[in-house]
Amino acid sequence: MAIEHSERQVALLRGINVGRAKRVAMADLRKLLGDLGYGEVRTVLNSGNAVFAAGGVPPATSATRIEEALVLKLGVAARVTVLSAGQFGELMAQNALAPADDPARLLALVLNKPADGARLAPLLGQSWQPEALAVGDWAAYAWCPDGVLASKVVAALGVLLGDGVTSRNWATMQKLAAVLNGPAAAS
Template sequence: MADGQDNQQVAFLRGINVGRAKRVAMADLRKLLGDLGFTQVRTVLNSGNVVFGAGTVAPAEAAARIEEALVLKLGVAARVTVLSASQFDELIAQNTLAPPADASRLLALVLNNPADVQRLAPLLQQPWQPEALALGQWAAYAWCPEGVLASRLVAALGVLLGDGVTSRNWATMQKLHVLLGGADGAATA
């Protein structure tokens, strides 16, 4: 897919709307990005997934602008990771784990700093069965057949990366991919 559609990007806000903390209405989030000059702003689900047109703004700059505006306008501090549409396409393509029967048990852990993938490489040598780990340029992929909350692998990734990563299940990633035009089907916007 080309980045030609007004430089499409996807933003992941870490830790919003989880429990009672950091509550952000998606209508407010869409307005916030619109006020920042981003176009075609669409949200997916209620967990801080935003697809938008960024014009000439680079993903890192978009992330910084969104983080600052969240604090100043909504009073919410949240880490924001932004990928271009082509980076997101690569993230989808680099998942080498078999397509799951239950997409909610396969996580894409999107890296805030792609260089952090090097810190995760030693985890590939550990026995995680029945869980599985794969690494890509933009994300780590974790198969958690017994559930995310019971996952030793996800816990290990969290210890190594802290707030330098935000996770989404594969079903959400597929919805975002559809919204970006990378697959057939419909997304909840």
């Protein structure tokens, strides 16, 4: 049975392959997703990003299934956020800070629970110059001209949301969009 493009999803694993902790080979991640019944699995970079055909499984169910399988099969506990192709497209379109001249300094902080976006209202009223903050339905967006590690915006978001958010730089998000919107990968 062919899986429709609209059934594709994006999984973002929090904290994978950062330093020596939570090491997951992308080949192992592809196999894990395939063993869960997902098709057309492709990983992007080595930081826990995958695009796959979900076959009608809702994103929240996919996230739970992947989290559980990571622990059971690979011994790695990691928060997983999954977005449908439509949700990911909205996330990309809602970035009020794009385009950036340096996409490595522009972050999308993807919300594990979209309702958490309401908790960011107090931060939107603050001046972050030369940094900037914007919020969409699925993510907060942070411009970090002096780098992510020096960012006051990113630090404030981390304190407020903890592990309820996973971040990717805009260059990675663009790569994920290209894979998601490109031809389906071979199963």
